[in-house]
Amino acid sequence: MSAGLPMHSSIGPYRVIDHVGAGGMGTVYRVSHRATGKVAAAKVMTGGGTTPRALERFRNEARILQALSHPSIAAMYEFLEVNGAPCLVMEYVDGDTLEQLIRTRGPFPVQDALRIFAALTDAVGYIHQRGIVHRDLKTTNVKVDTLGAVKLLDFGIAVGDGSPRLTSTGNVVGTLMSLAPEQLRTGRAEPRSDLWALGIVLYELLTGRPPFDGAAPGFVGERIMRGEYTPASTLRPELPRDVDRIIGRCLKVRLEDRYATAEALLTDLRALQSGEKPLGGAHASYDLLRTSGEMATTIARQWRLALSATLAVIAVAFFAWSLRAPDVPPSAASGGGTSTLGGRPARVDDLPPATDEPREPREPRDPASHDAPPALGASAGIGPEGRDRVSLADSVSRRPLIIRVLEGTADVYINDVRVGVTPYTLTAPIGTEVQLMLRREGCDDLRRPLRLEEGMQETVESLSGCRRR
Template structure:
């Protein structure tokens, strides 16, 4: 089970945050326990009563729920993460609000512990550290392909599952390339010890800022130390802007020279001197991981396991709406666009998620089976079975819904 604080960095909760929601039912979720929280949000473990799975619910902090600027940031986080479908990024299922108007994001409940908690027990073997960093690089690279820079890559925002797979969480300050900045020009946003020089100076940033932050995380994983230490934030800022880190071999003799080269390039002061993409950095990390991995290592390090093809499936049964009247309808917060396939137990439509501004697939129980109780049970069983699985080769189930005329549908990513 994921420990408390396993989703975002922990901080003391306000009294109403720690007791008001636990035991209550919000939408179709039964809130079970508090997992962690920060300035903008509080995260709870909950049970999805329809799909019978555990989820994480991130609520906008109650004392900030009335601020429109905070609501916009919270919605932006949900949209940034929900548009990413990658095995190394925590899946966002939906965004909703309580009867009192308090926003929350429903996300996958990630088994495991934060990388921060893992590192509290000491530095990692070089091959393991490189393998974890390669997975983080793959997830961040997928975000970059969508024009999203995380801006707060750190061990507290990475969850490591028992099988060694990672999940990147907390896109709360992520910046999309086509969005105006929500902070004043010249204002630094992030966690000081992991911020790049240009980020600290409040300058324009791009994907190379995440390259820097991942370099800091990698350094910590193999040495157990921060590359730019300091007694306070001012000392750490001065070190990031002016100092060069001690070679990893100074703290850990015998580490491969390749590790030093990767760190030197990732932590270059000038963005132009760094890796220009995380795909490039990831290739070097995978080579380093493979060189030090013992025989029989888990397939977590296999290159095909940390990538999802970016192009759509080559063939898809696309057709016009066959008289069911769904195309063009608004169902909840989904606008049905067109029929893209189906047969047997379901008909699939492309739709727009109007809340999260993403394209999804809606799989409907065929109209002729809508009044068949056994067919409905089988349809829900399919949804529950699939939603309990978290694997890059299995399609994610975001949620299950029902039309006004009693027709069930599943919400899934649209590839």
């Protein structure tokens, strides 16, 4: 047994049997009740986790769990203290996590995956009905016991209607590869954020890998923000196409395009399990209708073709009309960016060219300087009314990109010029390449090339080597 409480020591009325594992919040032991012999799991808060905020998170987990009773959620028995440290005594789940099962056995058979996933989805629907958002749904937080029962674990960062505010505004909590776009963007989660995470769990069950992965956290964040992943059926061609549709509905970037509730998702799952086609005959119109929990009805193929042709004509006509527009307001070229450099909108045009050679970061130039270069990629001039004129192509191609970091803030340098602090909005034409550096006291500098691609809205980076202060 690893360091911690010795075997046969006491946790209230419980006797320690052995050590199960440890995490950022504490250590878990398998224990038995001295009077009844009932086996349980005791999670004792230890080590560096005993900060006031961590203590409140631990108590918040206890408050949430004590009100829950569901066959697919590990039950809480009682809340104790061990040598002044808080302790949760919970149902002991004798089994492996989904992550362990996937790692040792590979992807699950379809029906097994759907059975496990349906039980998990039912549990998530149960907590949502009670105003609780889990915020950390992933394969390491779900166990399957020796009898095949599914158990959702770890409500350490869950929030309920009565939970205290424990996360600073803009800070992101959770596991990067399971975070929904809105969590990366704002740090806030809601029930549909859990549905995104459920889609990732189903994808992993069926393919053996997460949909959004990569060596660099920033690139993972970019894929999440754009919803870019390989369909499960591409990795496993025998999968029913309706599995792709269910996963795809969970992994919609826009909240309103996902399932409205876990119950709606469960309806589709049960239809798929029973052999029915969840989307009926309306596969092509499903996303257009955006029904919530009920399958779209069949729409005639001729009607869909007619609608597509009509929309195409309208689009061509609008594009032709827009090319004749005499003026585009200067604000249209800004792309909506809000960050400033020396009191004016910050753009990549203000910065020196990118280079692979590291240079000592410099402060931005004096904003009153009259030798600033013209807007990058813009056909700028003075119109008859004295206003700046910018071509339509320039206004369309310029896009804002928000640069964020996980946990806290960092100074942002573009091509070795400090331009602001995260979250920072950089506005530049599509295809622009810059050298990005993020700097925070006590952490290693993060340096990497950054290219603005079509559809790219945000990049979320993770600083490494951070020392505790």
